[in-house]
Amino acid sequence: MAGRGRPREFDRNQALVRAMEIFWEKGFEGTSMVDLTSGMGIGAPSLYAAFGSKEELFRQAVALYVATDGSDIWGAISKADTAYGAVEGFLMETANKFTRAGKPSGCLVVLSALHSTDGNEALRSELVAKRRKNTADLAARLAKGIETGELPPGTDVDRLARFYVTVQQGMSIQARDGADRATLEEVARSALKAWGPLTMVSQGGQ
Amino acid sequence: MAGRGRPREFDRNQALVRAMEIFWEKGFEGTSMVDLTSGMGIGAPSLYAAFGSKEELFRQAVALYVATDGSDIWGAISKADTAYGAVEGFLMETANKFTRAGKPSGCLVVLSALHSTDGNEALRSELVAKRRKNTADLAARLAKGIETGELPPGTDVDRLARFYVTVQQGMSIQARDGADRATLEEVARSALKAWGPLTMVSQGGQ
DNA sequence: CCATTTATGAAATGATCGTTACATAAATAG
């Protein structure tokens, strides 16, 4: 190892962390190359040599986000030993991660590329796929709750997962609008109050 | 009336509707002047003469949205004769308006300017204020439910309003990701299942 | 008919966009 030519003068991972934070704060389209190079402390040729392009850099920033904050948030559903606990942990970790001081608020994956612009279809569909995958993973965890007897057979786990994912996506916007951790936890607890009514088979009403 | 100079050759309202749809689809920053002028069928000088600037045009587009779709959605809370019916009507109208064929999905006010970029603070804070105002209006309607005896005294109407607004904001993202009307209605009904538990004073738990 | 006012289309403005050429610097291989 230890390549042949002149060694890189910056820390690649550290620069990627900075790029992630900038994209997270300003969005893909709202971030300019000047934002990136000045924020990462490197020149444009170094950025292109190390990351390929602005779009490739964004992909790697998303991958880093998914592997860190995203992993903490969505990993909570596999840590809990009940389906309810999975949703609770997922939403509570969301409230935490969406509101840390010194970090952009909300979720990079949810807030990025919500609009269809000219050359965005690729990135946009990749992010849509990630969000769908997360929903499917939650539904799969809930389905295990049927197997264990925690949830009654016939529970619509897709509906359940979609509802809680929708709440979590709304929490991204609430965080962007200034909601603090306690407020988001309150939203999470409110959503969890629907758990009982939602996990009885066809029992309706207000 | 009927001004002095050469008459305008396009319909101002009709052009504004087109501008609204373009901004709604592509966002403020994702929309270029070429997008606007070609979509509206007018030249740039005509746009500037009629609307002032891209930013001013966006403001007028938002105002139009608020006065039309926004009015249908948020007006539902004043049409219902119960607090529950207000929330129900608001969410069901949301599911309808967010998913109409031929129209951009989700909400123009919610999806626009979620990121802080260079010259966006003004627009962004205006939209944040609109979202806050909507939440406050819903809370005020819920507070009337306490007066009428529908809701127990001490009901935290701010918490209740914030929860349902969060769900509705999540529905914007779900709509952008392709959810259809029936799916969003299902999300709405799921959220409404929390109504009972949320409107009892301090009665906790799963 | 002429002066004034407003609107339009074409073209240009300077600024900024993402990206790259190029000369130079700093490392290793022989």
Add this chain to the structure above:
DNA sequence: CTATTTATGTAACGATCATTTCATAAATGG
């Protein structure tokens, strides 16, 4: 040492950005 390889900083690239200039067109007022 020289040759090769990779990284860096400066400065440019063409494209596109929002906005404006300008000449011309189409209306009204006198």
